[in-house]
Amino acid sequence: MSAVALERRPAVQARVIVALAQRALAVQLRRAQFLIPALVLPLVLLAVIASGTSAGRNLPGFPTSGSYIGFVIGGALLQGALLAGMTAGTAMAGDIEGGFFDRLLAAPVHRASIVLGRVVASLVVGAAQACLFLAVGLIFGADYAGGVLGVTAAVVLTAMVAGAAAGATGALALRTGSVELLRNFFPMVFVLLFTAPAFFPRQLLSPAMHAVTRFNPLTYVVEGIRAVLHDDRALGSPAAGFACAAGLLTGATALAVLAMRARTRGA
Amino acid sequence: MAAIETSDSSILVEGLVRDYAGVRAVDGVDLEVAAGEIYGFLGPNGAGKSTTVRILTTLLRPTAGRAVVAGHDVVSGASGVRRAIGVALQEASLDPLMTGRELLRLQGALHGLRRREAAARGEELLERVDLVAAADRRLATYSGGMRRRLDLALALVNRPRVLFLDEPTTGLDPASRAALWREVRALNADGTTVFLTTQYLEEVEQLAGRVGIIDQGRIAAEGTPSELKERLGGPALHIDLVDLGRTEEARAALARFGPCTDRPGGGLRVRTPEGARAIAPVVRVLDEAGIAVDAVEVDLPSLDDVFLALTGHRAVEEDAEA
Ligand SMILES: Nc1ncnc2c1ncn2[C@@H]1O[C@H](COP(=O)(O)OP(=O)(O)OP(=O)(O)O)[C@@H](O)[C@H]1O
Numbered sequence: 001m002s003a004v005a006l007e008r009r010p011a012v013q014a015r016v017i018v019a020l021a022q023r024a025l026a027v028q029l030r031r032a033q034f035l036i037p038a039l040v041l042p043l044v045l046l047a048v049i050a051s052g053t054s055a056g057r058n059l060p061g062f063p064t065s066g067s068y069i070g071f072v073i074g075g076a077l078l079q080g081a082l083l084a085g086m087t088a089g090t091a092m093a094g095d096i097e098g099g100f101f102d103r104l105l106a107a108p109v110h111r112a113s114i115v116l117g118r119v120v121a122s123l124v125v126g127a128a129q130a131c132l133f134l135a136v137g138l139i140f141g142a143d144y145a146g147g148v149l150g151v152t153a154a155v156v157l158t159a160m161v162a163g164a165a166a167g168a169t170g171a172l173a174l175r176t177g178s179v180e181l182l183r184n185f186f187p188m189v190f191v192l193l194f195t196a197p198a199f200f201p202r203q204l205l206s207p208a209m210h211a212v213t214r215f216n217p218l219t220y221v222v223e224g225i226r227a228v229l230h231d232d233r234a235l236g237s238p239a240a241g242f243a244c245a246a247g248l249l250t251g252a253t254a255l256a257v258l259a260m261r262a263r264t265r266g267a
Numbered sequence: 268m269a270a271i272e273t274s275d276s277s278i279l280v281e282g283l284v285r286d287y288a289g290v291r292a293v294d295g296v297d298l299e300v301a302a303g304e305i306y307g308f309l310g311p312n313g314a315g316k317s318t319t320v321r322i323l324t325t326l327l328r329p330t331a332g333r334a335v336v337a338g339h340d341v342v343s344g345a346s347g348v349r350r351a352i353g354v355a356l357q358e359a360s361l362d363p364l365m366t367g368r369e370l371l372r373l374q375g376a377l378h379g380l381r382r383r384e385a386a387a388r389g390e391e392l393l394e395r396v397d398l399v400a401a402a403d404r405r406l407a408t409y410s411g412g413m414r415r416r417l418d419l420a421l422a423l424v425n426r427p428r429v430l431f432l433d434e435p436t437t438g439l440d441p442a443s444r445a446a447l448w449r450e451v452r453a454l455n456a457d458g459t460t461v462f463l464t465t466q467y468l469e470e471v472e473q474l475a476g477r478v479g480i481i482d483q484g485r486i487a488a489e490g491t492p493s494e495l496k497e498r499l500g501g502p503a504l505h506i507d508l509v510d511l512g513r514t515e516e517a518r519a520a521l522a523r524f525g526p527c528t529d530r531p532g533g534g535l536r537v538r539t540p541e542g543a544r545a546i547a548p549v550v551r552v553l554d555e556a557g558i559a560v561d562a563v564e565v566d567l568p569s570l571d572d573v574f575l576a577l578t579g580h581r582a583v584e585e586d587a588e589a
Pocket residue numbers: 287288290291292310311312313314315316317318319357466589
């Protein structure tokens with residue numbers, strides 16, 4: 001036996017994180033009601049948009065590159081990522097309420113690994129979901145001028161948002177331990193979406209809304225997603241998108257790790 | 268700064284206190300469990316058993332006092348404690364959507380095992396607790412007994428030196444209970460120290476080398492089961508009279524044998540160190556007084572009597588349905 005505690009051995013903790021992420025994914029797949037909002041809502045949205053009013057694109061100021069579906073798919077990716085990431089928080093609160101968390105805490109596991117397991121699982125879900133949505137978008141007639149590189153970048157950005165949402169809601173779960181509270185938090189997704197120009201270009205928003213969107217980091221992420229998908233810098237800045245996504249991911253994960261520390265110190 | 272003065276697989280608790288907002292759940296507990304012992308922690312609902320277990324397994328911090336488990340302080344050496352112990356909590360912390368096999372492998376990973384090691388250890392334990400056939404079923408479909416067995420298997424993944432079992436047989440049928448007892452004895456025979464809480468007196472009589480009786484957060488008594496019984500002054504005789512109207516006369520006549528109390532259904536109970544040997548003299552004395560005896564029975568004291576004597580109430584109240 002090594003003298004170094006298991007918690008302090010990176011190789012061991014990497015295995016722990018992978019095992020916890022695997023478990024999170026397996027359970028999430030089996031919990032159909034968790035998947036439905038994350039998958040169905042954005043797909044319905046895509047379908048509605050594809051079949052119905054695409055009048056928006058005739059408005060002045062609307063970007064011309066790509067089809068309308070190709071434009072809104074960025075919003076759909078963002079929405080799916082937020083919803084999928086939120087289920088991580090709900091699942092964590094469920095673990096706390098149901099006592100599964102005690103099993104993790106009683107094991108010689110670094111407290112941050114427990115958080116990272118959830119975040120990593122959400123990165124995977126976010127990426128898988130992004131691939132699915134982009135494929136559906138293709139079926140409905142979107143085209144991605146950014147090519148493989150652009151699509152990959154969009155997938156990565158989406159995954160980062162899902163991971164960030166997992167970190168943020170995980171922090172809430174760790175603070176409150178309440179599934180109920182996490183469920184009530186669900187509408188926040190729409191506030192976040194509508195204060196980011198998820199489905200319309202920023203220029204079309206009212207001046208007040210326009211001002212608000214500037215303070216929502218998701219604005220830059222969704223614009224970055226569009227920019228890489230359509231290889232069009234007029235739609236947004238990929239660098240700003242990645243910077244914001246990375247900031248959100250690390251910030252939210254740090255929040256969750258701090259919440260974990262507060263929870264175990266105050267036990 | 269792990270305390271080293273204790274042995275590797277023992278438990279030392281000093282002045283342990285735990286408050287929950289306004290409630291003192293554990294109120295100055297001192298105890299010591301030697302390596303290789305089975306220690307029974309016996310107490311009614313709300314006595315503070317689970318709170319103590321949660322402190323000893325690093326899940327809760329003590330409000331005051333200290334505890335050393337397997338040579339590590341539960342606060343400053345929590346990591347060492349976690350590595351050395353196995354825990355089966357009262358509410359088996361299982362995820363209903365996982366299968367038994369998956370959970371065992373996850374538990375192995377949590378204890379630092381590599382994928383292949385975790386899988387092998389999982390198979391070994393599935394066999395040990397007889398869950399091979401159910402290994403790929405979701406835990407939601409497991410019976411109470413199966414869950415307990417799996418929970419025990421999970422607690423054994425890291426071959427713990429100290430095993431904590433919080434009410435491991437509550438809700439089990441007699442056969443499952445006996446099977447679990449066998450397993451605990453076997454683990455103990457292999458050198459595992461066991462700290463076991465229970466509300467069942469029979470359980471500690473069956474398993475424990477020493478017993479601590481906890482009531483309202485305090486240790487009310489401690490000792491081997493037989494030491495505790497001795498404190499009651501030996502066995503008692505239950506005497507049923509033909510004519511209940513003569514109970515007071517009988518009581519006066521029997522006073523010299525030992526403390527004499529009323530039995531709930533009528534009749535008397537005389538506690539006497541003589542036990543069965545006192546039957547003949549008791550009957551003779553009553554006969555000489557002209558009091559007809561219906562029946563005499565020897566009642567060996569149970570821990571329940573100890574409990575009643577020490578705490579003023581029974582260990583398990585009639586309404587108990589945990
Ligand atoms: N999280 C908590 N918050 C507040 N009070 C608590 C909490 N957990 C336990 N208590 C209180 O602490 C006391 C001891 O509880 P504990 O669970 O340790 O008892 P126990 O002996 O395990 O009982 P049982 O046999 O019912 O499991 C009880 O009065 C209980 O109500």
